Amino acid sequence: MKDRLSRQSEESDSPVRLTVENVGGITDVDLAITDGVTLLSGRNASNKSSLLRALAGVLGGPVPPLKNDAESGMVRLTVDDTEYELELERRNGQTVATNSDVYTSSAVLCELFVALTETNPIRRAILAGDDLYDLLMRPVDTAAIRAEISRLRDRKDALDDRLAELDSMESRLPGIRSRRETLRDRKAELETELRSKRNEVEELEAEADDVTDDLKDKREKRNEVRSHVRAQEDAIESLESELDEVTTKLSEQQPTSDGTSVEEITTELDRLHQQKQDLTSKINALSSIVEMNAQLLDDEADIPDSMTEDDVTAKLNPESRQVNCWTCGSTVDEAQISEQVETIESIVVANRDQRDTVTSRIQSLTEQRRELESRAEQTERLQQRQEDISAELDRRREKVETLQSDLRSLESDIEELQRATTDDPDEEARLQGLYDDISDLEYERGRVASDLESVDAEIDEIESEIAARGDIEAERESVATELRDQRDRIESIEQDLVSTFNEMMQEVLDALGYDSVERIWLERRAEGNGRLSESAFELHIVRANEEGEVYDDTVDSLSKSEREVIGLVVALAGYLVHDAGEAVPFLVVDAVEMFDAERIDGLMELFDAHADYVVAAVLPEEAYELEDAYDTVSTRSFTGTP
Known part of the structure; x- marks a missing residue:
């Protein structure tokens, strides 16, 4: 051609x-x-x-x-x-x-798997013997996968809790239904007793011809007031119990140990965010300088067609070579630029470490502020509830005093009316006892009716919740399947990288004739539960001696040519597994x-x-x-x- x-x-x-x-x-x-x-x-x-x-x-x-x-x-x-x-x-x-x-727009794919130049990070990692895991897995958004796994796990746990709650509800349902029947029976008994007592009252009052309608009205009114007093006293007792609980919770609300306020933390966070932004800008600027100088050194590393004796000496001693500085245009020794690059790289590393420290501090303070704000909100809610309960207690106590005053007035009116209508104290005492019994029965009937209404509502709610079990179980299965898929996603990519590299590497070794190398293979090692960042890739070298015996060797023992081949094949494996060719x-x-x-x-x-x-x-x-x-x-x- x-x-x-x-x-x-x-x-x-x-x-x-x-x-x-x-x-x-x-x-x-x-x-x-x-x-x-x-x-x-x-x-x-x-x-x-x-x-x-x-x-x-x-x-x-x-x-x-x-x-x-x-x-x-x-x-x-x-x-x-x-x-x-x-x-x-x-x-x-x-x-x-x-x-x-x-x-x-996928700069990561281009840098790692498309631009297979001398500065390719994967090729350089192979030459330096560095770890490959982070490079090969960089296109995978592991942070997003972790977040999704966490979200799915939380949702699955919530659904499991909901199903367990439904199981508990269903197991309680027979007992609640039994209680409903008991309450219905009790309500019927109370209504029967009430009719009986009222009939007795009517009979006694019928025998006493001189009992006036006014006296009857006063007695009924007295029973109503007694019922109201009892209801208010029960409500006061319940509110006092709740007030004690709220007061106890308020006393348990402890301030921060160092007395730091939300405003102080917010101010410090603003300062740290600015510091992180400054560090990031500095890192980006310095990284660009490092990259430009590295490219300069790489460009100047090419050998011209003809060389003088001084050129040969400089080539044998690279540190003595001179290059044109891209910043000032002057000619300087390559060693000077290399030293400056190393110095800048160390500054970049130090700034990254400092940025990591600042980031960790930001996360800690953010969590502390969130906790303080939550505690303050809870304290405010408790204080508001304490005020509401106290106001409600005052209102109900005033109501009780008013009712008791009305009750005393009614008692006085009834006594006066009784003296005008009858001279039989025993009959009046019996009648008074019946009215008291009626009052007690009416109060108990009201309590039973309220309990029965609550039980009916609880049964309706449980039956409605149980009816939705099928939908919850279906969602739980779907979430569990998605969770398994997300957990397997990274492991699947890791295994694909390993198997793809191993297959291609063996083909390359056979085709390129590296006779002393029997096999080069990549192993995926999983520590702990084997998820996400707990995995690693380990490169294995198997050589054969003149007698045909095989033995394990290290990457360091490989020639530069052999290591360059490995780097190119590793990068190509990433190109395939991450579907870089589609982009x-x-x-x-x-x-x-x-x-x-x-x-x-x-x-x-x-x-x-x-x-x-x-x-x-x-x-x-x-x-x-x-x-x-x-x-x-x-x-x-x-x-x-x-």
């Missing part, structure tokens, strides 16, 4: 085009990207990495750096007549995106110079099987051997490229 430099202008009908202006070391580039694998061929320091960073940036990854001598730049990606554009500008020495209409059907591959053409070919076949577009940077030697298999673009087409 011929070099595509001569065909760039002829491929305007290609479904994907990339235009780059003033990015990295590139002045101007316009190239077509066809389906499948596109190899970017060029020597070191020919801006292959700059173009790949530009592509990754317009896809939604990290913002690429501007050209040193430019104040603005642009990256445009055209896919099926739809344009995506990233406009760049230099502000305060930093490259910022002034207009970001990128291919996807971004691209893979951007850089820093594969340590592989020969045969192994690059094997990797490209693997990537091509899972992504619509694969753009990879290779050296001319490997590109020459692979040009019959893949489309190739030479960096000689880049304006400003040597």
Whole structure:
């Protein structure tokens, strides 16, 4: 296949085009990207990495750096007549995106699983021997899943409590129904007794011809007043008991041990929120500086086509190399920039630790304020209830005094009327006893009728609640199923990552011919109950010696080439499991110079099987051997490229 430099202008009908202006070391580039694998061929320091960073940036990854001598730049990606554009500008020495209409808003997917460059976090973690779990699981919103699990668990517990309550109600229902029958029978007995007593009164009063209607009315009125007095006294007794309970609860309301008020906590929270915001701004600013300098060092790491003796010495001693500082434009030793980057990174770590401490303090104070506000609200409710009860007691006591005064007046009137109508004290005493009995019976009948009404209402409520059991059980089953699904969701993703990596890794080992490595496999380890953050991924290496015996080894013993392969396969496993291809059907591959053409070919076949577009940077030697298999673009087409 011929070099595509001569065909760039002829491929305007290609479904994907990339235009780059003033990015990295590139002045101007316009190239077509066809389906499948596109190899970017060029020597070191020919801006292959700059173009790949530009592509990754317009896809939604990290913002690429501007050209040193430019104040603005642009990256445009055209896919099926739809344009995506990233406009760049230099502000305060930093490259910022002034207009970001990128291919996807999922920056995490792009950074971890699409932009497989030398600075890819997964590749760097493999080289450093760092833990992979947080990186591979970063696209999963575990906080949201935890919150949903907590909500579902609380709902399930509430439904379980409700069902247990219904069971308790149902078990009590026979006893309550029995009590209702007892109350009905008692009410009937009382009504029979009342009729009997009233008949006796009528008979006695009929025998006494001189009993006036006025005396009868006074006696009935006296019975009514006695009933009212008794009802008021019962209510007073109940209110006094409730008042004692409220007073006791108020006495148990303790102030905070340090005497801190809600207003003081609110003031402190405002200060802490501002401090957290300042720390976040500082972290973001410093992180951008670290990223820009890291990119600067990576760009300057490329080796030119020809070298002087001083160049060779500098290459053998990287710390003595000099680079152009992107902030001031002067030439400084690379070691100085590296030291400054390390210093800034330590400051970022310290600021993050401080922000975590502030966040923890904010959470603690927020909870303390919530508790104080709840306690204050409860105290206010108790005080209001105490005032209401006291006022009600005063009213009822005044009512009792009025009723007792009326009762004394009635007693006096009755005695006076009795002296005028009869001289038989025994008959009057008997009549008075009957009226007292009638009063007691009427009071008890009223109490029984009230109890019966309450029991009827309770039975109706229980039967209504029990009738809804089917709906509650159905909801409980639905919630339990959803809860299981949420709990299994993260474990399922973890297992998919492990199985996908292990399958692809074995295929790659067989295809790329790493004979000394028998197997590389990832293990999911779950500690405790195995949920969420309690899981971890552990990488295992199995080697075979000359006698064919296998033994366990460590990642540190692998060559850089072997570790780079692992990093690429791990990233591809994440690309598949997290369905990154649905959001971004691209893979951007850089820093594969340590592989020969045969192994690059094997990797490209693997990537091509899972992504619509694969753009990879290779050296001319490997590109020459692979040009019959893949489309190739030479960096000689880049304006400003040597």
